[in-house]
Amino acid sequence: MNLQQLRYLREIVRRDLNLTQAAAALHTSQPGVSRQILELEDELGIDIFVRKGRRIVGLTEPGKAALRIADRMLHDLDSLKRVAADFAGDDSGTLRIATTHTQARYTLPETIAAFRQRFPRVSVVLQQSDPVVAVRRIINGEADLAVATEQIATNRELLALPYREWTHVAVFPPGHPLESIERVDLQVLAGYPLLTYDAAFAGRTSIDRAFANAGIEPDIAVSALDADVIKTYARLGMGVGLIAGIAFDPQADRPLLSRDCGELFGRRTSHVGLVRGRSIRRFVAEFVRLMLPEFDESQLEA
Numbered sequence: 001m002n003l004q005q006l007r008y009l010r011e012i013v014r015r016d017l018n019l020t021q022a023a024a025a026l027h028t029s030q031p032g033v034s035r036q037i038l039e040l041e042d043e044l045g046i047d048i049f050v051r052k053g054r055r056i057v058g059l060t061e062p063g064k065a066a067l068r069i070a071d072r073m074l075h076d077l078d079s080l081k082r083v084a085a086d087f088a089g090d091d092s093g094t095l096r097i098a099t100t101h102t103q104a105r106y107t108l109p110e111t112i113a114a115f116r117q118r119f120p121r122v123s124v125v126l127q128q129s130d131p132v133v134a135v136r137r138i139i140n141g142e143a144d145l146a147v148a149t150e151q152i153a154t155n156r157e158l159l160a161l162p163y164r165e166w167t168h169v170a171v172f173p174p175g176h177p178l179e180s181i182e183r184v185d186l187q188v189l190a191g192y193p194l195l196t197y198d199a200a201f202a203g204r205t206s207i208d209r210a211f212a213n214a215g216i217e218p219d220i221a222v223s224a225l226d227a228d229v230i231k232t233y234a235r236l237g238m239g240v241g242l243i244a245g246i247a248f249d250p251q252a253d254r255p256l257l258s259r260d261c262g263e264l265f266g267r268r269t270s271h272v273g274l275v276r277g278r279s280i281r282r283f284v285a286e287f288v289r290l291m292l293p294e295f296d297e298s299q300l301e302a
Contacts, residue, residue, distance in 0.1 A: 167262030
């Protein structure tokens with residue numbers, strides 16, 4: 001048994017059991033991946049995967065147990081490398097942040113700018129996606145930390161650090177009927193086509209829940225992955241945009257106008273997520289401290 005075989009096992013599962021994609025990600029050939037897995041199964045004396053013919057269709061029960069152990073061993077190996085780099089005084093490398101467009105565009109720029117001044121030899125990679133993918137990336141070890149509103153706080157594998165509270169706002173162009181209304185309600189909003197986030201993003205669940213609890217079925221005309229797209233369609237007069245308040249700037253987003261919807265959809269909290277029990281490099285900890293000055297690495301062991 002060798003670490004490469006464990007990496008192959010992990011990557012096959014990450015790629016939804018697609019050997020071709022796993023081989024491409026590992027920069028090797030599909031037959032090579034298949035051979036290594038067969039050798040691992042032979043050495044362990046178990047079938048790791050369920051097969052139909054030559055096609056892999058699932059994990060066996062012992063295969064699931066083997067995957068958990070392989071993940072732990074590979075994470076520990078990564079942690080060992082990070083510890084070695086830290087003790088060598090190595091402040092170079094890559095900081096990988098799994099996050100959403102809203103966080104990358106509106107909450108992280110100042111922190112990243114300050115971080116780059118302190119760690120000029122560390123490059124920053126923003127892995128933008130929906131919150132579900134962001135959480136999967138950090139748990140799989142593809143990212144060092146995650147920043148998002150949804151998913152992080154509900155995942156038991158993650159230490160969820162509250163970062164910033166925000167509320168939704170309704171945005172619309174000048175001349176829209178909402179311009180003459182200071183306080184909007186659900187019934188008023190339901191009178192217009194609505195432009196808002198995809199179901200996995202930025203408090204969309206609270207929007208859907210509020211309308212459902214009121215017995216109102218809104219007209220969701222357009223669902224999108226980020227606030228900038230929603231604002232573009234709002235400028236075109238296609239409807240009222242419901243976006244995170246942190247994504248609206250009265251000056252930069254002119255001529256759009258806004259109305260606060262905090263009383264309608266509640267307050268939301270963005271979180272920084274780190275994997276519990278996993279050590280992090282010094283520059284990762286320092287990045288988190290730029291966002292949350294009281295952060296202590298010992299929290300990861302709690």
